Amino acid sequence: MTATKYLSVIDKDGKVAKGKDPNLDAEELRRLYRVMVTTRVMDERALVLQRQGRIGFYVPATGQEASHIGSAYALRDSDWIFPSYRQPGIPLLRGAKIDHLIAEWYGYEGDICKGRQMPVHYSLRSIHFVSVSSPIGTQISHAAGCAMAMRMRKHDGVAMTYFGDGATSSNDFHSGLNFAAVYRAPVVFVCENNHWAISVPVSAQSGTEEMAVKAEAYGMPGVRVDGNDVLAVYRVCKEAVERARRGEGPTLVETVTFRMGPHSSSDDPSKYRDAATVEQWKRRDPIQRFQRYLQQRRLWNEAFEKECQESARATINEAIKRVEATNKPAPRTMFEDVYMTMPPHLQEQMQDLLSLEGPAAADEGAFPL
Amino acid sequence: MTVMTLIQAVNDALKHEMRRDDRVVVFGEDVGVKGGVFLATEGLQAEFGKDRCFDTPLSECGIIGTAVGMALYGLRPIPEIQFLDFIYPAFDQIVSEAAKMRYRSGGEYTCPMVIRSPYGGGIKGGHYHSQSAEAYFCHTPGLKVVIPSTPADAKGLLIASIRDEDPVMFLEPKRIYRTLKQEVPEGEHVVPIGKGRIVREGKDATVIAYGAMVGICEQAAELAAKEGRSVEIVDPRTLVPLDEPLILDSVRKTGRCVVVYEAPRTCGYGAELAAIVAEKAIEYLEGPIVRVAGFDTPFPYTLDNLYMPDARRVLRGIQKTFQW
Ligand SMILES: Cc1ncc(C[n+]2csc(CCOP(=O)(O)OP(=O)(O)O)c2C)c(N)n1
Ligand SMILES: [Mg+2]
Numbered sequence: 172m173t174a175t176k177y178l179s180v181i182d183k184d185g186k187v188a189k190g191k192d193p194n195l196d197a198e199e200l201r202r203l204y205r206v207m208v209t210t211r212v213m214d215e216r217a218l219v220l221q222r223q224g225r226i227g228f229y230v231p232a233t234g235q236e237a238s239h240i241g242s243a244y245a246l247r248d249s250d251w252i253f254p255s256y257r258q259p260g261i262p263l264l265r266g267a268k269i270d271h272l273i274a275e276w277y278g279y280e281g282d283i284c285k286g287r288q289m290p291v292h293y294s295l296r297s298i299h300f301v302s303v304s305s306p307i308g309t310q311i312s313h314a315a316g317c318a319m320a321m322r323m324r325k326h327d328g329v330a331m332t333y334f335g336d337g338a339t340s341s342n343d344f345h346s347g348l349n350f351a352a353v354y355r356a357p358v359v360f361v362c363e364n365n366h367w368a369i370s371v372p373v374s375a376q377s378g379t380e381e382m383a384v385k386a387e388a389y390g391m392p393g394v395r396v397d398g399n400d401v402l403a404v405y406r407v408c409k410e411a412v413e414r415a416r417r418g419e420g421p422t423l424v425e426t427v428t429f430r431m432g433p434h435s436s437s438d439d440p441s442k443y444r445d446a447a448t449v450e451q452w453k454r455r456d457p458i459q460r461f462q463r464y465l466q467q468r469r470l471w472n473e474a475f476e477k478e479c480q481e482s483a484r485a486t487i488n489e490a491i492k493r494v495e496a497t498n499k500p501a502p503r504t505m506f507e508d509v510y511m512t513m514p515p516h517l518q519e520q521m522q523d524l525l526s527l528e529g530p531a532a533a534d535e536g537a538f539p540l
Numbered sequence: 541m542t543v544m545t546l547i548q549a550v551n552d553a554l555k556h557e558m559r560r561d562d563r564v565v566v567f568g569e570d571v572g573v574k575g576g577v578f579l580a581t582e583g584l585q586a587e588f589g590k591d592r593c594f595d596t597p598l599s600e601c602g603i604i605g606t607a608v609g610m611a612l613y614g615l616r617p618i619p620e621i622q623f624l625d626f627i628y629p630a631f632d633q634i635v636s637e638a639a640k641m642r643y644r645s646g647g648e649y650t651c652p653m654v655i656r657s658p659y660g661g662g663i664k665g666g667h668y669h670s671q672s673a674e675a676y677f678c679h680t681p682g683l684k685v686v687i688p689s690t691p692a693d694a695k696g697l698l699i700a701s702i703r704d705e706d707p708v709m710f711l712e713p714k715r716i717y718r719t720l721k722q723e724v725p726e727g728e729h730v731v732p733i734g735k736g737r738i739v740r741e742g743k744d745a746t747v748i749a750y751g752a753m754v755g756i757c758e759q760a761a762e763l764a765a766k767e768g769r770s771v772e773i774v775d776p777r778t779l780v781p782l783d784e785p786l787i788l789d790s791v792r793k794t795g796r797c798v799v800v801y802e803a804p805r806t807c808g809y810g811a812e813l814a815a816i817v818a819e820k821a822i823e824y825l826e827g828p829i830v831r832v833a834g835f836d837t838p839f840p841y842t843l844d845n846l847y848m849p850d851a852r853r854v855l856r857g858i859q860k861t862f863q864w
Contacts, residue, residue: 227664227841278842286842289666305668306626307598340597342629370574371595443573499842509837520805520835524846532850534664 177427178407179397183455185463193406197470203244203264203401204465207236207458209483210260214432216487217276217290221436225495226276230291232257234399234431237457238363239333240264241404242426245412246331251299253314253332255307256291257363265298269490279497285508286500308334308341311360315347318356318421329415330358331408337368339382348389348423357415359408360423363398365430370443386423398426399457402464429455541723546716549691549724550580550656553698554618556727558588561616564702566593568603568620577622578658578717604630604655608637611651616702624659624711625668631676638707639682654701654708659687660752660802661834661848662715666841672751672803672834677709678780678812684708684733685779689754691722693777696731704733713751720755736783738790742772745796745858748787748813750775753800753849760854771858779809787813788821795826796861802848805833827861 180191195203214231221229232239239258243265246252252261262272271283275293278286284294284302294302304310314332321328338344339362351358362382366373379385386393392414396407404426411422429452433440440449465471506513506521513521544552558564566584568576572595575582584593596603600621607617621627627634638651661670677685686701686708688694694712701708739754740761749757754775761771774790776782791797797817799810814829832849840847 287667287838287840289664289669289841292666305666306628337598340599340602342599342601368569368598369577370570370572371598375595376597502843502846505837505840505843505847506835516806517836524835527852527856529852532845532848532852534845 177395177397178403179400180403180406181400181460181464183460185460185465185467187402187464191406193402193409197468200465200468200470201475203240204461204471205479205483206240206260206264207401207461208479209263209486210236210240211458212480212483213259213263213272213487216484216491218432218436220276220491226290228290229276229436230256230434231432232259234452234457235363235365235428236260237401237404237461238398238426238428239361241401242331242359242361242408242424244405245408246329249299250329250331250412251301251314251317253301253310253317253330254303255310255333255335255338256303256305257335258333259291262293262295262298262300265300267295267298267300269486270493271295273487273490273494274497277494278499279494280500281494281497282500285504308338308343310334311338311341311343311347312350314358314360315351315356315421318351318358318415319354321357322354322418327416328357329412330356331361331412332358333361333363335368336362336364336366336373336376336382337371338362339385340376348386348391348421351421352390355418355420357418358421359411359415360421361408362423362425363428364425365428367430367434367440367444369434369438372444381425383423383425389423391421391423393423393425395425395427398428399455399460401457401461428457542726543721544691544724545718545721546688546691546694546712547578547580547718549695550698550712551582552724553695553702554581554584555587557699557702558584558592561702562592563614563616564592564618565610565615566618566620567596569596569598569622571595571620576620578714580656580712581620600626600628600630601633604633604638607653607655608633608641608651611638611653612641612649617653618702619653619655621655621657623665623669624657624673625671627657627673634677634683634707635680639680642706643682650705651707652705654698654710656710656712658714658717659711660713660715661839661844662752664841664844667839670839670844672801674709674711674779675803675807675809678809682707683780685711686733686777687711687713687751687779688777689713689716689751689775691720692724692729693731693737695724696729697733697777700730700733703730708733711751715752716755731777733778734781734783735778736774736776736786738786739773739775740771742770742794744770744794745798745861746772746774746787746790746794747798747800747854747858748774748776748810749800750777750779751802753802756849756851757800757854759851760858763851763855764858769858769862782816784816784820787817791817791821792824795824797825797829798832798854798857798861799829800832800849800854800857802834804836805831806836808833827864830857830860832857
């Protein structure tokens with residue numbers, strides 16, 4: 172069984188076939204490029220911080236920048252995002268404060284989530300980026316429900332949700348797609364097929380080679396797109412978003428991409444996949460591909476590259492400095508936000524903790540996954 | 541005897557049973573080539589092949605649902621749930637199906653299986669890699685719930701669980717997967733389900749703890765000893781069925797009882813322990829039963845060291861039983 176189409180826009184030399192270019196203007200193209208580069212730099216910095224023991228954990232998205240940034244770019248800023256943990260470029264695209272992201276890695280007092288979640292589990296309401304959960308797939312049905320609500324309210328918003336190939340096995344994938352199709356909800360399901368769910372390859376995950384074909388059984392279009400081609404991803408998602416906004420229902424988009432790095436800072440992929448495949452995919456690097464396109468259009472040169480890289484590095488490093496100068500959240504914050512107002516039993520438990528004398532137990536443990 | 545960590549002891553028990561009984565199959569996310577994210581299943585696929593140790597799609601519901609089917613057909617499935625925090629999609633299959641199969645079929649059908657899962661805090665895992673969800677399962681008739689606190693017990697209890705005719709939740713305290721090393725008997729080693737152990741003898745107060753909290757209570761007992769109080773520690777090892785005589789005998793001897801668990805306090809398993817002691821040994825008590833537990837909040841990330849009971853909190857609990 173194969174999906175309806177597989178779209179690439181930019182070829183390996185950066186050329187675009189006639190009629191396929193979405194014709195974005197120069198400034199927008201450069202902005203997209205800058206966000207992709209910044210996302211990559213952020214990954215590199217974070218992995219170093221993790222190795223230095225300055226943050227506890229990290230999930231890189233290296234190799235998947237085109238997939239998540241190109242798709243989110245097809246939305247209006249007011250549309251809602253239901254992310255997984257692997258779309259760090261979207262907050263950057265939508266102008267989130269870098270300090271908020273980095274404070275979240277550290278779990279320090281400047282963290283919007285008050286140090287309650289592991290690194291990269293952002294919550295950024297100001298940019299409609301809904302709180303990231305670790306349990307795989309749960310956001311898929313949330314996106315369907317949010318889109319149903321948009322429809323009930325007669326708003327013209329769209330919800331976009333992200334998940335991996337592994338997540339297509341989850342109950343929420345089934346429920347989410349089923350509900351969305353039944354209620355013709357304005358939602359776009361973006362399955363980032365990076366070929367691996369930790370050590371489990373797609374071939375052991377699904378009886379179908381392609382994820383997009385699953386759409387058919389639910390009653391919605393499924394589209395397969397070259398996930399390392401930012402313009403192709405954008406084009407396909409733009410179409411899906413417009414369809415949703417016109418009230419024609421949901422779409423499943425499968426972005427075919429590759430997780431170039433480890434699953435997370437604690438994974439060693441050399442144990443379960445061969446280096447040759449990784450090398451092959453390296454040659455399809457989404458950033459280099461886009462760079463060649465920009466070069467063709469004379470929107471890229473060495474000086475621009477240098478400036479992108481340096482400003483990304485400077486922005487991130489300055490934010491790291493600012494965050495590292497702050498503290499852990501105060502112990503009482505642990506008891507806040509469980510409920511709107513703190514019930515008596517939690518107040519009692521909080522007092523119990525605050526009245527303890529002597530040093531707290533040492534911070535121990537390292538995350539193994 | 542071989543010196544092993546708790547995780548190595550789990551691995552050893554799995555190999556031992558897979559060699560002995562070809563009905564035993566191990567499956568779950570990343571348990572094959574990778575050998576599990578904690579390496580509990582390392583080497584199993586190489587030794588026993590892909591039919592007996594295999595990776596599954598990412599669906600806890602599917603993992604347990606198919607395990608039920610395999611058990612019905614006569615296999616001995618040992619599904620792994622990568623973290624106990626991710627077991628909830630399988631809750632229905634565990635609670636409504638596996639746990640009730642024997643009862644609802646009048647004993648015609650049964651579901652002997654061992655659901656293995658790492659649980660508990662202490663690895664900087666935030667609230668989705670740290671939960672202690674044992675109480676949900678203890679509350680479900682039909683399930684046995686086993687929690688080892690040492691490498692030797694991990695091996696012996698896991699082997700007993702695999703040979704048990706009922707579904708067993710085998711919860712592994714991941715915080716001490718590699719921190720404890722101990723001599724573990726080679727080959728056959730069975731620790732019966734339903735028998736607790738006295739971790740440390742004492743005469744002034746009984747502290748009941750399981751999993752990673754046992755070690756914390758040993759630290760607290762040392763601190764209490766400096767204050768002149770002799771603390772006895774009891775590890776029930778299996779929460780369901782519970783070795784009540786061991787616990788009650790200890791409390792009757794010491795006259796004081798502290799219950800320690802890292803799960804949220806409200807309706808935690810320690811509440812059940814406290815109730816049993818109150819019901820059956822209140823006339824021996826010389827002070828209130830004290831619970832030292834996790835707080836009634838989700839498990840935090842940055843402040844996880846403050847969330848989990850530590851030696852000073854356990855010590856204060858011990859002191860409280862004397863302030864009467
Ligand atoms: C319900 C659940 N089960 C298991 C896990 C552990 N886990 C974390 S990520 C992951 C693999 C996810 O793969 P995929 O959906 O392809 O996303 P990717 O990481 O490749 O982006 C697993 C098994 C989890 N987080 N949630
Ligand atoms: Mg994947």
